[in-house]
Amino acid sequence: MDHPTTQGSLRDGFLADCKRIHREWDARTKSLDTDGLISLYAQDAILETPLVPAIFEGRSGVLRGHREIRPFFEEGARRRPNELVRWYRNDNWFTDGKRVLIWEYPRQAPDGDQIELMEVMEIEHGLIQHHRIYWGWFGVNQLTQNAVRKPTMTT
Template sequence: MFTRMTTTGDILRIYEQWHATVKAKDLEGTLALYAEDAILETPLVLAVFPDRASGVLQGKHEIWPFFEAGIRMFPNKAPWYRTGTFFSNGQQLTWEYPRETPQGDQVDLIEMMDIAEGLIAHHRVYWGWFGFKLLNLRADTLLQTK
C-alpha cells in the first residue's frame, strides 16, 4: 500500500486554508482538511458540549457537530488575527493567535497539528490566559442555567 508523504505545499495549504475556512465559517471547507479518523483536542469542547467528560473528539463524525455547534453558540466574528508566522518540521504545524492584536485583545490560542498524507491527523488547541478566562465565564453561565 502506498502512503502519500506530506509536502511543504500541504503544510502551507493547511496553514492558509484552515484559517480562511474557519474565518468564513465554511464548515465543509474546514472539515475537508481533516483525515476521516482525525483527533481534535480543545477545552472548548467542554464549553460547547458541557455533558462530555473529555475535550477529545475522534473522527470527522464528532468534529463536524462540534464546529457546527460552535458557530451557533459563538456567532460573533472573532478578529482571528495572526502574525503570518508558522512553524513546521514537515510533520507538525503550529502557529499562534496572540492575545494582543492591532485591534485589541482576542482569544489567545496555539494551534498544533500533526499532518499525515496531506491532512490534519491530530489537532490540539492550547488556550492562553485571556481565552481561559472566557472559557470560565462560559462554564459559569452554563452552570447557572442548569
C-alpha cells in the same frame, strides 16, 4: 535507506501541505465553511480543545473522526460573531519539517484583545491527523467566567 533526493521531495511536499493547511484552515474558519474545513481533516482525525466541554456539556475535550468533529465546527459557526474571536494572526507558521505544523492567534490584536490560541497539527498525507488547540490565560479566563455564569439547577 532513502535517497537524499527522495527525502527532499517528501519534505517539499510536506512543506507545501503545511502552507496550504495554514492558509485554508484560517480562511475556511473565518468564512464559516464547515464542509471545506472538515475536508482538511483525515476521516479518523482527532481534535482536542477545552472548548468541546464548554459547548457540549458532559463531553471530554477530545473528538474523534468527522462524525464527532463536524458538529463542533457547525456549533462554532452558529455562535459567531463573537467579539473576542477575531481570528487575527500573521503569516508565520512553524514546523519540524516532518509531521508537525504550529501557529498562533495572539492575544494582542490590532483592534484589542482576542482569545489567544496555539494551533498544533500533525499532518499525514496532506491532511490533519491530530489537532490540539491550546488556550492562553486570557481565553481560559473567558471559559472559566462563562462556566461560573451558567445557571445551576435546584430541586
